[in-house]
Amino acid sequence: MIDLFHVFKTFDGVTPALADVSMSVGKGELVFVTGPSGAGKSTLLRLLFAAERPTRGQVVVAGENLERMRPANVPYLRRSIGVVFQDFRLLPTRTVFENVAFPLEVRGDGRSEIERRVYRSLKEVGLVHKAYAMPPALSGGEQQRVAIARALVGDPAILLADEPTASLDPDNAREVVKLLETARIRGTTVVIATHDRALIAAMNARTVALAGGRVVSA
Numbered sequence: 001m002i003d004l005f006h007v008f009k010t011f012d013g014v015t016p017a018l019a020d021v022s023m024s025v026g027k028g029e030l031v032f033v034t035g036p037s038g039a040g041k042s043t044l045l046r047l048l049f050a051a052e053r054p055t056r057g058q059v060v061v062a063g064e065n066l067e068r069m070r071p072a073n074v075p076y077l078r079r080s081i082g083v084v085f086q087d088f089r090l091l092p093t094r095t096v097f098e099n100v101a102f103p104l105e106v107r108g109d110g111r112s113e114i115e116r117r118v119y120r121s122l123k124e125v126g127l128v129h130k131a132y133a134m135p136p137a138l139s140g141g142e143q144q145r146v147a148i149a150r151a152l153v154g155d156p157a158i159l160l161a162d163e164p165t166a167s168l169d170p171d172n173a174r175e176v177v178k179l180l181e182t183a184r185i186r187g188t189t190v191v192i193a194t195h196d197r198a199l200i201a202a203m204n205a206r207t208v209a210l211a212g213g214r215v216v217s218a
Contacts, residue, residue, distance in 0.1 A: 001025055001157070028189060030205040034195055040210045040213040084151045096131050121152055148176065156188060159180070
């Protein structure tokens with residue numbers, strides 16, 4: 001499902017954010033990418049949903065070589081990828097329902113299908129009762145669950161999560177763990193960038209460790 005071959009990424013032309021990274025993630029597998037701040041975790045995720053291009057090397061996602069992909073085709077690739085950002089990135093002037101519906105609207109789903117999927121997704125994260133609340137009125141844990149609902153509402157083949165339990169209390173972190181595990185059980189390929197040791201310990205999954213942009217264990 002995901003393959004990286006000798007990937008390098010530099011932003012200043014000198015210091016590599018990623019250096020000679022090779023790894024594979026199979027369909028339906030859950031993998032942690034871990035390491036200290038600045039290890040290259042977020043850069044790796046950005047490469048996987050084509051927010052960045054590698055300086056050298058090949059990135060293949062869902063059978064598509066991203067180096068060869070035309071920019072016009074990137075939005076179509078992203079329809080099969082759900083992303084949970086560390087800072088949530090919810091639209092503050094749209095309701096919870098509208099935030100979760102947004103990716104379905106972009107891909108052109110009909111209204112009845114959007115309503116069915118949004119309410120199903122909100123039910124799974126326990127937030128149907130907050131459907132018409134505004135994001136600023138939610139707690140941090142609730143905002144994170146909305147972000148996960150939005151990422152999963154389109155049944156993506158791949159889910160990328162960047163520090164999904166950062167700044168959450170233990171109870172909310174456990175809820176996030178359950179949601180990510182449910183996605184994996186359904187067959188979604190899940191890649192989680194984190195330095196949260198409790199999260200890693202709570203889930204029996206392979207861990208790829210980065211340090212200084214290099215894979216130090218896999």
